[in-house]
């Protein structure tokens with residue numbers, strides 16, 4: 267946040283500020299989103315599993331490569347915090363920051379969720395988003411952000427909120443620890459910055475601070491992903507509920523979320539291959 271400046275602008279300040287905008291990472295070099303391919307695979311797909319995520323808690327789920335998974339709103343407006351890993355290597359995990367750099371602050375159909383270095387390949391592709399109508403509102407807010415990190419007990423304590431054990435960070439730790447039969451201190455380093463599913467967020471115009479407002483999600487809405495590799499996922503039903511007021515406490519009204527796993531129509535993936543490893547040599551200038 268930039269507060270009152272202590273330095274006068276130089277004589278050519280206006281000219282400096284008028285420099286042209288350059289997109290840091292033009293995404294037109296990425297393979298285009300093949301809507302026809304995914305729609306053909308989605309038509310006739312079959313649900314093979316579903317997992318209910320209780321309010322103020324998290325659950326893990328597995329998605330085989332080439333399958334779809336949906337996060338579905340049930341019972342009432344609710345935000346979810348999503349972590350994704352390579353099911354066979356937890357060191358390859360969702361890279362929220364690079365996804366933001368490539369696709370912008372909020373993601374929707376056609377965008378990919380990218381994995382951490384040295385892999386940097388799509389873990390999942392978003393194939394349907396019933397909230398894609400929302401776009402950008404008058405506050406500059408959108409849905410499904412890759413800005414926020416996840417609510418956590420450390421920041422809550424830092425800001426005077428005291429002890430709270432059901433932030434998304436802690437919920438994800440408990441879920442991963444239970445699934446992998448590891449103690450919480452071993453699970454915690456695997457928890458990473460999230461995709462904020464259904465969360466409605468932006469930056470204030472005056473201070474550019476991260477803000478949230480009540481999610482427009484309603485029961486029946488969903489966001490759907492295609493698993494590009496075998497995935498392990500973890501989803502927390504945020505204690506903020508629809509995140510229209512507060513989080514990191516039991517104050518908000520919270521609802522469960524549903525994760526559905528779908529098998530594509532048989533034969534629909536003919537010719538499809540999981541994404542290859544990143545082509546960078548890894549030498550970093552050293553021989």
Ligand SMILES: [Zn+2]
Nearest residue numbers: 417434504505
């Ligand atoms: Zn949360």
